[in-house]
Amino acid sequence: DQQVKQNSPSLSVQEGRISILNCDYTNSMFDYFLWYKKYPAEGPTFLISISSIKDKNEDGRFTVFLNKSAKHLSLHIVPSQPGDSAVYFCAAKLDNYGQNFVFGPGTRLSVLP
Amino acid sequence: DAGVTQSPTHLIKTRGQQVTLRCSPKSGHDTVSWYQQALGQGPQFIFQYYEEEERQRGNFPDRFSGHQFPNYSSELNVNALLLGDSALYLCASSFGADRDEQFFGPGTRLTVL
Numbered sequence: 292d293q294q295v296k297q298n299s300p301s302l303s304v305q306e307g308r309i310s311i312l313n314c315d316y317t318n319s320m321f322d323y324f325l326w327y328k329k330y331p332a333e334g335p336t337f338l339i340s341i342s343s344i345k346d347k348n349e350d351g352r353f354t355v356f357l358n359k360s361a362k363h364l365s366l367h368i369v370p371s372q373p374g375d376s377a378v379y380f381c382a383a384k385l386d387n388y389g390q391n392f393v394f395g396p397g398t399r400l401s402v403l404p
Numbered sequence: 405d406a407g408v409t410q411s412p413t414h415l416i417k418t419r420g421q422q423v424t425l426r427c428s429p430k431s432g433h434d435t436v437s438w439y440q441q442a443l444g445q446g447p448q449f450i451f452q453y454y455e456e457e458e459r460q461r462g463n464f465p466d467r468f469s470g471h472q473f474p475n476y477s478s479e480l481n482v483n484a485l486l487l488g489d490s491a492l493y494l495c496a497s498s499f500g501a502d503r504d505e506q507f508f509g510p511g512t513r514l515t516v517l
Contacts, residue, residue, distance in 0.1 A: 295446070325504055333508075333510055334408065334494055334508025334510050335447070335494070335508045336508070337504070337505040337506065337507075340504045380446050380447070389452060389460040389502060390437050390449070390452050390496075390503070390506060391452070391460050391462060392449055394439075394446030394447045394448070395446050396444065396445050396446050397445075397446055
């Protein structure tokens with residue numbers, strides 16, 4: 292039973308356009324959400340996080356939106372660059388204690404020049 | 405500044421054997437978490453070590469055990485290997501056990517035949 296879902300295994304976007312990666316979760320008790328990106332042969336790299344008391348968090352070209360009522364979050368990348376091509380994982384945890392993150396299966400983003 | 409390092413890179417074992425994987429955290433980090441990533445899936449939390457003790461544990465059987473040394477490095481041990489244990493094992497470190505941002509190593513690819 293997947294508690295964190297990323298229903299799009301892959302996404303292709305033209306360079307300079309917006310990339311939108313989606314994530315849905317089933318456990319309404321999740322309180323913290325994160326996005327990681329992963330290049331081949333490397334470990335995941337932290338991108339951005341958001342707590343359930345907010346609905347938006349922004350860091351440069353990356354913005355995460357949280358819709359708690361819909362149990363949905365999304366990562367927007369504007370403008371997309373070829374170096375953004377990677378697998379993006381959405382992750383969630385129940386509270387501010389520890390690091391027991393539940394990861395989604397990932398979405399492979401390809402940014403085309 | 406060396407990041408998180410893991411050894412070995414690849415490992416092949418047979419069913420029933422035991423395996424030990426090693427992780428050195430990023431300089432200055434005191435917390436290590438271990439994840440299992442099956443093919444096509446996101447990382448799954450195994451456990452977290454902080455102050456040389458297991459602080460949190462995911463839904464993994466007792467065959468999975470670990471240790472953290474005074475220099476903060478860590479080992480993951482898996483006994484009585486099953487075919488289903490074949491996966492990429494990721495180690496992540498952070499300064500503090502409740503941080504959102506973790507730094508991941510490149511992983512150890514374990515194949516059980």
